[in-house]
Amino acid sequence: MMRHARVMGTGSYLPENIVTNDDLAKRIDTTDDWIFSRSGIRQRHIAARDEFTCDLAEQAARRALAAASRSPKDVDLVIVATTTPDQVFPSTACLLQDRLGIRGGPAFDVQAVCAGFIYALDITYRYIQTGASKCALVVGAETFSRILNWEDRSTCVLFGDGAGAMVLEASDQPGIISSHLHADGAYKELLCVPTGVSTAYDQILNREAFTTMQGKEVFRWAVSALGDAVVEALEANNLTEADIDWLVPHQANIRIIQAIARRVDMSMDKVVVTIERHGNTSAASVPLAFDEAVRDGRIQPGQKIIFEAFGGGFAWGSMLVQL
Numbered sequence: 001m002m003r004h005a006r007v008m009g010t011g012s013y014l015p016e017n018i019v020t021n022d023d024l025a026k027r028i029d030t031t032d033d034w035i036f037s038r039s040g041i042r043q044r045h046i047a048a049r050d051e052f053t054c055d056l057a058e059q060a061a062r063r064a065l066a067a068a069s070r071s072p073k074d075v076d077l078v079i080v081a082t083t084t085p086d087q088v089f090p091s092t093a094c095l096l097q098d099r100l101g102i103r104g105g106p107a108f109d110v111q112a113v114c115a116g117f118i119y120a121l122d123i124t125y126r127y128i129q130t131g132a133s134k135c136a137l138v139v140g141a142e143t144f145s146r147i148l149n150w151e152d153r154s155t156c157v158l159f160g161d162g163a164g165a166m167v168l169e170a171s172d173q174p175g176i177i178s179s180h181l182h183a184d185g186a187y188k189e190l191l192c193v194p195t196g197v198s199t200a201y202d203q204i205l206n207r208e209a210f211t212t213m214q215g216k217e218v219f220r221w222a223v224s225a226l227g228d229a230v231v232e233a234l235e236a237n238n239l240t241e242a243d244i245d246w247l248v249p250h251q252a253n254i255r256i257i258q259a260i261a262r263r264v265d266m267s268m269d270k271v272v273v274t275i276e277r278h279g280n281t282s283a284a285s286v287p288l289a290f291d292e293a294v295r296d297g298r299i300q301p302g303q304k305i306i307f308e309a310f311g312g313g314f315a316w317g318s319m320l321v322q323l
């Protein structure tokens with residue numbers, strides 16, 4: 001029997017509080033028109049002060065388990081992709097495991113920033129293929145608002161908070177078909193939080209641990225690397241865009257998404273877009289968009305979907321999945 005990693009259920013969660021572009025324009029020198037025309041974003045959800053990444057992850061995970069008709073005791077692997085863990089340690093995956101009452105199997109976080117969810121999914125794919133896991137819970141969850149400088153208009157308008165989750169199981173039915181991940185640390189400075197626990201303890205205490213980005217360079221790189229990654233997913237499987245039902249891209253900028261759709265000659269009707277309402281939720285962006293399109297009936301069982309994501313590192317990649 002072929003061991004596939006099959007998607008059994010999805011879930012997502014967004015914090016209640018919505019911040020519109022107009023809200024931001026009252027606080028910093030920006031406009032709804034600039035933000036929307038440059039990025040495609042109109043609003044983002046922002047976690048309440050007492051709401052943390054694990055809280056968002058828990059809601060998304062419970063919904064994914066319910067959609068999969070599985071209970072926490074079925075889960076033997078928990079992976080959380082996040083750049084904004086609740087604590088330095090334990091991992092958010094261990095906190096989530098405890099919240100859900102899952103015990104004993106491995107639980108760990110994956111840090112690949114905006115590409116984190118597809119990195120986590122890649123690991124799950126290999127755990128399931130080798131027989132190391134039968135039922136995995138994979139979550140992308142972020143409170144990215146905590147690592148933004150809310151006075152820097154070039155970054156703070158772009159991001160939001162949220163979580164998305166999937167339950168995957170070993171199956172003889174297809175699921176993840178291929179995965180192509182990449183990274184190049186030579187570009188570490190173009191998109192980063194330049195401080196961390198080991199390097200700059202004082203700066204963290206002074207709350208200087210914020211995201212910085214060279215937007216134009218990152219934009220150019222994202223368009224070219226993501227276009228290549230989607231082509232790689234198609235060529236590796238001898239497929240053309242006509243064989244793909246949906247592209248579920250990382251939601252960083254509508255202009256990046258449109259450029260990739262153009263590169264592979266895919267109609268925007270086949271692209272799931274949430275950026276207008278969510279902004280860039282980093283590791284949560286792909287599973288959030290996927291869950292929305294599964295729940296509203298756009299994505300149907302049996303369909304083929306390409307995921308792609310790009311972020312700090314740089315780290316990026318693509319996956320081909322059949323629902």
Ligand code: UT7
Pocket residue numbers: 029030031034035038039114153154155157158191214215216218219222252253256280282310311312
């Ligand atoms: O998920 C990780 C991957 N991240 C990305 O993929 C993001 C990639 N980069 C981008 O999406 C785009 O580069 C941005 C949306 C960040 C910026 O768009 P842009 O078309 O590259 O604009 P720009 O950075 O060249 O800025 C143009 C102008 C500048 O003014 P000057 O120097 O031309 O006078 C900025 O100061 O817009 C100004 N500006 C703003 N104006 C109003 C920058 N931010 C804002 C703002 N409101 N929020």
